[in-house]
Amino acid sequence: MTEQRKDILDMLVAGKITAEEAEQLIAALERDQAPATGSLDARPKGKVKYLRVVVDATDNGEPSRVNVRVPLQLLRAGVRLAALVPPQALVKANASLSDSGVPIDLTQLKPEQLEALVEHLDEVTVEVDSPDATVRVFCE
Amino acid sequence: MPQLVTVKVNRPDRRPVRVWVPVLPVALVLFPVVVLVVLAAIVACVVFRIGVVRALGAAWRVISALPGARFDIEQGRTAVLVAIR
Incomplete structure (x- = not known):
């Protein structure tokens, strides 16, 4: 009170x-x-424009680093392009994924769901720390 | 639309390579190839019953969204950088 x-x-x-x-x-x-x-x-959210993936690792004693910056607009455009994939190609991709031990039904993945996922990426931060590698995925 | 692609390659015991590729002049030089690729894409769209306009629009969106992309990979003394502006 x-x-x-x-x-x-x-x-x-x-x-x-x-x-x-x-x-x-x-x-x-x-x-x-x-x-x-x-x-x-x-409060207005800061306008995020990029998805960043930063990987710091040690491979065979040598330091390795991957630093990728992808515009979110590119992800949105990719989702729209992926929506044009014909159903017969998705069926073949499903079969290949099942053979590889990844039983995902791509036909159930709707473009609207992917777009919603991209829209909310700005709230995502993934950090993975292991003794020989650090992975950070975030938006900026 | 991308205007400049920068590629840098560092390798041990070799001189670093830096290449700046101006996209528009290169696209103009390769115009006949671009036309062939677009025609092949249109044929593929017709064969697989995909809307040609939608497909070309989506492809153009992808190309126009490329500026700002940057891929930087280093391992030991070897490094590759691709940046699109």
Whole structure:
């Protein structure tokens, strides 16, 4: 309970204000507090433009590094291009994936779902730390 | 649309190679090849019953979204960088 709300209830108990007035004051208080508490969620997100993949590893004693920056617009365009893949090609790809031990049905993957995935990539951060490798996937 | 592709290759015991490829002049020089590729793509679209306009539009979107892409791979003293601007 906030201090101001407690003050209003105290005034109500002391008989300084009526129940209706207390209700109006609390309602006004909530109206004032709503933008302040919601401001964190409502703040404009920084416009992310790129998906970054950074891999630092040691391979046979030699340091290796992969640093890839892909525009998110390219991912969106790729999703649109992938939506044009004919169904018979998807069936063949499904068969090949099953043979490789990856039983994924690509025909069930809708372009809208992929687009939604790309839209929310800006909130994704993946960090993998192992003794000989570090992988970071994030948007910037 | 991409304007410049930069390729850098560093190899041990060799001089580093840096190549700047201006996309538009190279595309103009290779115009006959580009036309052949587009024709082949149109034929493939007709054979596989894909909307030609949609396919060409999607391909153009991919090409126009390329600027900003950067691939940097290093292993030991060998390094390859491809950057598209």
